[in-house]
Amino acid sequence: MAANGHSGGGDRPMDTVSGRFSPEAVAELEEIVSHYPDRRGAMLPALWIAQREYGGSLPAEAIKEVAERLGCPPVEVEGVASFYTMYNLGRRGRRHLEVCTCLTCAVLGAADTLRALEEKLGIKVGQTTPDGEFSLAEVECLNWCEAGTVVQVGGRYFGNVTPDKVDALVEQIRQIQDTEAVTQADQIVKVQLARRHDGTADG
Amino acid sequence: MASDLVNITINGTPLQVPAGEMIIESARRIGVEIPHFCYHPRLSKEAGANCRMCLVEVASPRKNPDGSVTLAKMPKPQTSCSLPAGEGMVIETETPAIIEARRGILEFLLINHPLDCPICDRGGECPLQNNTLHYGPPTTRYVEEKRHLPKAFPLSEHVVLDRERCIHCARCTRFAEDIAGDAQLGFLKRGADMEVSVRTGEQFTSLFSGNTIELCPVGALLSRSYRFRGRPWDLMTQKSICTECSNGCNIKLDHRAGRFVRVNARLNEDVNEEWTCDRGKFGMDYLSGPDRLTTPLVRRGNRFEAVGWDEAIRRVAEELGQAGRKSAFLGGIRSSNEDLFVMQRLFREVLGSSDLDHRVGPSFDAEPVIGVGQGQVARAPMSLVELEGLSLFISFGCDMAWEQPMAYLRVRKGWRRGALTIASVARHGTAEDERPSSLAPISAVRVRHDEGGELQVALRLLGEVLRQGGDGTAVPAELAAKAESAVTEQGADAEAVRRLALTLFEAGKGASDGRSVAVWIGEAARTNRQLPDILQTLSAALSAAGVHGVVQVPAMEVNEQGARDLGIAPTWLPGYEQADPAGRNSAEILAAVAQGDIAALWISGLDLATRYSDPAAAVRALESCPFLVVTDLSLTKTAQMADVVLPVTSVAERNGTYTNVEGRVQRFWKAYDPPAGVRQEWRIAAQIAARLGTEIHYASSREVLADIAARVPLYAGCGPDALGDGGVRWASALAGEVGR
Ligand code: SF4
Ligand code: SF4
Ligand code: FES
Ligand code: FES
Numbered sequence: 001m002a003a004n005g006h007s008g009g010g011d012r013p014m015d016t017v018s019g020r021f022s023p024e025a026v027a028e029l030e031e032i033v034s035h036y037p038d039r040r041g042a043m044l045p046a047l048w049i050a051q052r053e054y055g056g057s058l059p060a061e062a063i064k065e066v067a068e069r070l071g072c073p074p075v076e077v078e079g080v081a082s083f084y085t086m087y088n089l090g091r092r093g094r095r096h097l098e099v100c101t102c103l104t105c106a107v108l109g110a111a112d113t114l115r116a117l118e119e120k121l122g123i124k125v126g127q128t129t130p131d132g133e134f135s136l137a138e139v140e141c142l143n144w145c146e147a148g149t150v151v152q153v154g155g156r157y158f159g160n161v162t163p164d165k166v167d168a169l170v171e172q173i174r175q176i177q178d179t180e181a182v183t184q185a186d187q188i189v190k191v192q193l194a195r196r197h198d199g200t201a202d203g
Numbered sequence: 204m205a206s207d208l209v210n211i212t213i214n215g216t217p218l219q220v221p222a223g224e225m226i227i228e229s230a231r232r233i234g235v236e237i238p239h240f241c242y243h244p245r246l247s248k249e250a251g252a253n254c255r256m257c258l259v260e261v262a263s264p265r266k267n268p269d270g271s272v273t274l275a276k277m278p279k280p281q282t283s284c285s286l287p288a289g290e291g292m293v294i295e296t297e298t299p300a301i302i303e304a305r306r307g308i309l310e311f312l313l314i315n316h317p318l319d320c321p322i323c324d325r326g327g328e329c330p331l332q333n334n335t336l337h338y339g340p341p342t343t344r345y346v347e348e349k350r351h352l353p354k355a356f357p358l359s360e361h362v363v364l365d366r367e368r369c370i371h372c373a374r375c376t377r378f379a380e381d382i383a384g385d386a387q388l389g390f391l392k393r394g395a396d397m398e399v400s401v402r403t404g405e406q407f408t409s410l411f412s413g414n415t416i417e418l419c420p421v422g423a424l425l426s427r428s429y430r431f432r433g434r435p436w437d438l439m440t441q442k443s444i445c446t447e448c449s450n451g452c453n454i455k456l457d458h459r460a461g462r463f464v465r466v467n468a469r470l471n472e473d474v475n476e477e478w479t480c481d482r483g484k485f486g487m488d489y490l491s492g493p494d495r496l497t498t499p500l501v502r503r504g505n506r507f508e509a510v511g512w513d514e515a516i517r518r519v520a521e522e523l524g525q526a527g528r529k530s531a532f533l534g535g536i537r538s539s540n541e542d543l544f545v546m547q548r549l550f551r552e553v554l555g556s557s558d559l560d561h562r563v564g565p566s567f568d569a570e571p572v573i574g575v576g577q578g579q580v581a582r583a584p585m586s587l588v589e590l591e592g593l594s595l596f597i598s599f600g601c602d603m604a605w606e607q608p609m610a611y612l613r614v615r616k617g618w619r620r621g622a623l624t625i626a627s628v629a630r631h632g633t634a635e636d637e638r639p640s641s642l643a644p645i646s647a648v649r650v651r652h653d654e655g656g657e658l659q660v661a662l663r664l665l666g667e668v669l670r671q672g673g674d675g676t677a678v679p680a681e682l683a684a685k686a687e688s689a690v691t692e693q694g695a696d697a698e699a700v701r702r703l704a705l706t707l708f709e710a711g712k713g714a715s716d717g718r719s720v721a722v723w724i725g726e727a728a729r730t731n732r733q734l735p736d737i738l739q740t741l742s743a744a745l746s747a748a749g750v751h752g753v754v755q756v757p758a759m760e761v762n763e764q765g766a767r768d769l770g771i772a773p774t775w776l777p778g779y780e781q782a783d784p785a786g787r788n789s790a791e792i793l794a795a796v797a798q799g800d801i802a803a804l805w806i807s808g809l810d811l812a813t814r815y816s817d818p819a820a821a822v823r824a825l826e827s828c829p830f831l832v833v834t835d836l837s838l839t840k841t842a843q844m845a846d847v848v849l850p851v852t853s854v855a856e857r858n859g860t861y862t863n864v865e866g867r868v869q870r871f872w873k874a875y876d877p878p879a880g881v882r883q884e885w886r887i888a889a890q891i892a893a894r895l896g897t898e899i900h901y902a903s904s905r906e907v908l909a910d911i912a913a914r915v916p917l918y919a920g921c922g923p924d925a926l927g928d929g930g931v932r933w934a935s936a937l938a939g940e941v942g943r
Contacts, residue, residue, distance in 0.1 A: 060404060073380065075389035075402045082391040089403075 019065030025053050029069060040072040043080050047087055056096075057088040085139050093128045093135030095173050097121075098152040099161075102141035105148035109162060113149045114138065116163035120170055133174070209290040214297060226283040226294055227257050237296055238305065238334045240312075240420045241372035242284035245476065247381045252285035254312070254372050256334065258304045259283040264291035280304050302338070309339035315350040315395065316421070317367045325422030327435040331370065350395055359407035361427055361485050362416060366398050369423040375399060375415040382478070383411035384615050385639035399423070410604050410640045411612075413484035417467055417477075428485060429465045433457075438464055441874035442928060444861050445483035446537065446854050449758040450587070450609040451863025452479050453929070456487075456855055461875040463490035463855055471929050473588055474867065480608035489853075494837040496850035498880040507848065512882065519847055520894035522830040523554060526802035531558035531792045534809030535771045536760035538834075538884055539859030540868065541907035543762070543769045544777065545885035545899060546807070551776075553897045557786025558801070560773055561766035563809070564816035566734035567788040569756060571767065573742045576718065576751030582779055583934030584764065585721050585753045586865045591617040594719040595710035595750075597626045597703075599741070600657055601725020602633065604640040607757055607864065610723070611642065618645055624710065626703050630654055630727055648706055650699040658733040659689060660700060661740035665747065666690030667704035673747035682743060704748070711750035720745060720752030729756050730816060757864045765862035768917060768933070778917035789815075793824040803830040807884065808851075810839040834884050851884045852877045859904050860926070862933075868921040869930030 021029070029049055033042045046066050047058065054062040058081050067074035081087040088096070099117060101110040114136075118124055121134050128135040142150045147159025153173055161169055208219045213230050220229040227237050228244070240254035258280035265275040274293060280301060283294070295301065313335065320326040352366035371390070376399065380386040387409050391400045401407050416424045443456035445466065452475035455467045466487050468479045489495075499515035500507035523530050532550050535543050550556045560567075572582050590596065590613040603611040617623030627635070627646040631653060635641045643649060652660050666686035669675045675683055690697075710720050722741050724734070731737065734756070742754045758764040770777040773786035787795060793815075795801045804825075815821035825831060825844045833845040842848045856877035862868050885907060892899045901907045905923045912922030920936025 060402070063402070073386035073389065075387060075400070078402050079389040079391050083393045 017065060017068040019061065019068070020053050021049070021065060021069070022053065025049050026069075033070075039070045040076075043070060043072075043077065044084075046070055047077070047081055051087060057090065057092045085137065090126070091128050091132075091135075093133055095133060095153055095176060096135050096137065097173070098137045098139045098142070099125075100140070100142045100148065100150040100152075101138050102145075104141070104145035105150055108148035110149040112163050113151075113161050113166065116166040117151075117170075120166050134170075209288055209292075211288050211290075211292040211294065213294045220288050222289065223287040226259060226261075226281075226286045226288055226292075229288050230283065230294070230296065235296055237283050238338055239284055240330060240334075240370060241374060243374055243377075243418065245382065246374060246377040246418075248285060251373070251377075252282045254370060255282060255308050256305065256312075257283045258301055258308070259286070260295040260298050260301055261286065262293045263289060305338045306340045309335050310343060310345075312370050313339070313343060314345045315367070316370070317349065319368075320422075322431075323365075323368070323422040324425050324430055325419075329422060330420040352398070355425070355430070357427070358401055358424075359409075359412055361481055362407055362412050363425050363427055363430065364399060365423050365425065368421045369399055370421055371397055371399070372420055374418045374420065375424055378411075378415055378418055379409060381619070382612060382615075383409050383414070383640050384645070385409040385411070387639055388415070408639050410481050410608060410638070411478065413481045414468070414478050426465065426485070428488065433459055433464055439874070441855070442469060442870075442872050443854060443874065444761070444863075444869050444871040445479060445487065446761040446861075447483040447486045448480075448606070448608065449760060449763055449864040450475065450607060451761065451861055451867065451869055451930075452483055452609060453869070454479060454483070456874050458855065458874050463487060463874075473586070473929060473932075474863065474865075474869075475609050476612075478609070478612060480604075482605075482608065489836065490855050492837065495853075495878065496835070496837055496842075496848065496881070497878040498850065500838075500845075500848040502846045512880075515847055515849060516887070516890050516894060519832050519849070520891045522803045522832070522846075523805075523891060524895050526554070526830065528555045529801050530554050530556050530803040530805070531787070531795075531801050532556075532771070532805045532807070533560055533789055533792065533811060534807040535559075535561045535766045536763040537808035538762060538766075539857075539904070540762065540765045540769060540862060540911065541859050541904040542807075542884035542888070543766055543771055544907055544911050545888045545901070547770055547777065548899055549888045549892050553892045553895055553899075557773055557782050557784060558792050558795075559771050559786060560789040560792060561763065561771040562789055563811065563814055564788075564790050565730065565732050567790065569729075569734040569738055571756040571758075573738055573754045574718075574752075575720075575742050575745040575754065579718070579751075579753075580934040580937050583932075583937075584755055584757060584864060584866050585718070586867075586932055586935070587613050589718065590614050590721065591620075591623070593617060593623055593710075593721055593752075595624050595626065595706055595721075595752075597628065597720070597722040598635075598642050598646075599628045599722050599724050600630065600633075600728025600731075601723050601757075602629075602635040602638070602727070603642050603723070603725070604638055605634065606725050606759060607723065610757070610864065611640070614642065615645070624648075624706055626650070626706060628652070628657075628660055628703075630656070633727065648699055648703045650696050650703060652696055655731060657728045657731050658737050658740065659694075660696065661737050661744070662686045662689035663692075663694070663697070663700045664703055664707075665740050665744040667701050668707060668744045668747045671704055671708065673708075673744075674749060675747055678743050678747055682740065686740070704744075707744065707748040707750060711748050718751045718753060720750045722752070722754040724754070724756045726759065762861040764864055764866055765860075765868075768862055768866070769911070769915070777911070778915040793821060796824045796828050799827075799829070801828070803832070804828050805832045805834070806841055806845075807834045808836075810835075810841045812840040812844065834887065849887055850878075850881045851887070852881050856881070857883050857904065860908060860921075860930075863930075865932055866934050867930045867932045868918065868926060870923075870926050870928070 029046055032045045033039050036042050050062045050066050051058055063077050064074050067077045099114050123129055125136050125138050142152055144150045149161045151158045151161050207221055209222045216233050230237050237257050239257040241251050261281050262274040262276040264272050266272055354365050355363040358364050376388045379388040387401050387407055391398055416426050438457040438459050441456045443454050445452040445454050453469040453471040455469045457464045466484050468477045470477050498509045501510045550559055572584050596614045625642050625646045626648040627643050628650040631651050636643050662685055666689050738754055745752050773788050774782050776782050811821045831845045832847045833842040834849045834851050835842050854871050855874040857873050860868050860870050889899045908923045911918050917933050921931050921933055925931055
């Protein structure tokens with residue numbers, strides 16, 4: 001006899017799901033779900049797809065849609081999404097600056113750099129400029145410690161950032177094309193799917 | 204079975220325990236208490252073992268290459284709440300290493316804990332405080348700044364969260380998902396930022412949220428109504444019964460200086476286990492409410508005048524005495540069994556009236572409990588424990604989590620185990636479809652019908668059962684014909700009803716002995732005038748499908764079942780003996796009042812003017828009533844229309860018994876003195892009888908109960924000495940079952 005686990009439909013999606021997933025996205029998700037023993041196992045890729053479908057962030061409706069598609073409680077989805085730094089729960093700028101303040105960068109003055117960026121952009125960490133151009137986040141090690149302080153914007157890295165370079169950096173980032181800044185999620189999903197299909201990593 | 208037992212040793216004491224039992228539980232068997240926070244026997248272990256408080260040292264036997272066996276000690280301490288017992292395990296719970304490890308865990312848990320015990324409601328009954336006192340380090344080495352978060356974040360109208368105090372044990376989140384089934388709580392963020400939360404922007408609207416306050420091992424989840432209202436050591440506690448619904452949860456009623464303070468759950472494995480619902484936990488403030496009546500009131504023209512009891516009793520006795528047979532009684536569903544028994548004696552024996560009714564309409568010919576199948580105790584409602592083991596539960600127009608909270612938890616528990624299928628039949632737009640705690644999302648079959656469509660669904664179901672090969676021999680031809688024509692009609696719910704019929708057959712298979720199906724009719728369906736037909740049709744469907752079970756209209760008010768059992772009804776006496784002559788039901792009584800055929804009406808604990816199925820008719824009748832006496836705690840709309848209002852004691856102010864939804868007679872005990880000027884209802888009834896020249900003499904409510912047990916065979920097993928703390932189901936007593 002199978003025990004019933006979850007509060008909602010358990011191992012099935014709700015009868016009707018309203019949301020913004022395109023038919024292709026639904027097909028993509030269902031393909032990924034088929035690799036897991038239960039639907040909620042596909043939570044991380046589902047959130048990536050949602051982030052892409054919702055234009056780079058995960059508003060409350062996106063959380064709800066993922067919960068319904070995976071048949072699990074919305075608060076659990078929000079818990080997972082808020083656990084990881086690369087899902088964006090709040091409104092995010094078109095150019096999202098992620099500043100490493102982990103150990104090496106911290107020793108190399110990340111705190112000062114971060115403060116300089118806050119002043120330059122006129123926002124605090126976690127906020128977005130009123131015009132929606134920039135948002136600022138503090139993240140853990142970006143794995144380029146020899147170039148601390150490191151700033152990541154979408155798929156691009158900027159190394160050796162110091163307070164006096166902040167003006168020039170912001171101008172440089174302003175030149176990046178919108179699409180380039182927000183397509184990161186899409187790429188990660190593609191990489192994951194590609195790996196699955198050639199069998200290099202499953203589950 | 205012996206093969207399922209393993210031999211282990213705890214602190215030098217050998218014992219046998221079931222294989223796989225968690226060591227923390229095995230230790231309890233020999234009185235060894237292992238300190239813990241996240242472990243809770245009723246919650247899933249899935250997300251558990253995260254507080255690390257329950258560490259023990261373990262050695263297990265290991266076979267050497269030469270065949271000899273030696274004890275191999277696990278290099279690190281293990282969490283005993285997630286360590287299954289295995290053959291030959293040797294466990295130590297008090298070694299120097301363990302004592303040191305516990306200190307470390309507590310020091311760690313306290314790093315970010317504000318230690319504001321002096322202003323914390325939990326102080327004095329806090330597991331974190333207690334464990335720190337017993338096992339913790341006396342001081343801390345942490346000098347850095349602690350985490351700061353909002354102190355009293357409102358999660359809902361009942362519960363606030365102090366995020367600084369939370370130790371992330373996941374008891375509350377597991378309760379919400381596993382037990383209540385609404386899964387509104389979860390953990391957001393991670394590391395030092397991790398916090399318990401509802402979804403951003405939402406509220407903790409669960410109907411069972413209050414339980415998390417008791418489960419939280421620190422002062423993180425707190426009751427808004429109790430916040431800063433007292434310290435646990437200043438409170439007195441009395442064993443009591445919740446009065447907010449028929450489930451009869453056993454509660455601890457905390458009071459201080461003669462006033463009610465709060466409700467906590469009291470363990471009763473057969474009733475509420477250790478839970479309450481929010482209706483009860485936060486709904487008993489009325490006990491010390493500002494609107495309590497404290498003196499009898501007599502109408503003088505357009506206003507009430509406070510009078511002494513002598514005068515009030517004399518007046519009521521005169522009026523009732525004059526009215527004699529033309530007096531009637533309504534309500535009683537919030538009175539104790541003792542009140543009801545004496546009251547019906549006053550009306551039947553002294554006044555010669557059979558016009559008593561506890562029902563507020565509109566269906567008076569409905570038999571509330573219909574057993575289908577062999578060997579059932581007549582009229583016995585299903586027990587709460589039995590619900591867990593059913594194959595099929597059909598919620599029929601019943602908003603289970605709201606109307607029958609503990610029954611809801613039982614059904615959900617059965618479903619979680621995997622053997623119970625749930626079907627939900629309700630009107631479109633039922634409140635249940637919107638609730639966070641609801642059977643609807645976990646129902647295998649969902650039938651939704653239009654307003655008033657209950658009988659149609661029942662007929663369709665019967666029709667489907669007959670079509671699919673059900674045994675129709677016992678079904679009256681007329682009913683079978685109606686059912687057949689109902690099936691042929693097209694309807695949106697046709698497919699769902701067909702599936703319900705299949706599920707019913709399924710439930711009958713393999714379950715030859717014992718009851719496997721229950722149909723619970725809720726408030727939405729019981730206000731349908733066709734209720735008797737609905738019940739008859741549903742029970743015909745069950746029996747045609749060959750299943751044993753019960754179709755019942757469960758009681759809803761705290762002592763509605765007691766009022767049924769003790770004959771607050773025109774056609775039956777206490778114990779369901781037939782009344783001869785029969786009296787009139789509440790609709791007929793109100794009509795008779797309007798026609799001047801009833802001279803005196805007594806209404807007890809029932810706001811008829813708002814609760815009657817046709818409130819306007821009730822108000823018209825009451826307005827024309829020559830003499831109306833009302834017994835209640837406060838001046839309800841009905842009481843405002845009375846000629847005499849008699850204030851009565853609350854559940855906290857006397858001893859007595861109620862009978863819950865499963866027919867369990869349960870005691871409650873006096874917690875504090877009633878306000879001066881308030882009396883017990885049965886004593887009022889006895890005093891009136893005495894004035895009218897008939898002695899109904901009892902010295903105490905205990906004596907009344909003893910007399911009930913002596914005179915009413917149904918309650919023979921429920922005398923004062925039999926009840927204990929947990930009560931006795933009369934049906935179990937009649938069937939000779941011991942204990943339950
Ligand atoms: S709020 Fe209380 S019960 Fe919930 S995780 Fe925190 S400490 Fe545990
Ligand atoms: S289930 Fe009923 S008896 Fe129990 S706490 Fe809730 S209202 Fe009170
Ligand atoms: S510490 Fe900043 S990149 Fe590693
Ligand atoms: S009680 Fe065992 S880890 Fe919490």
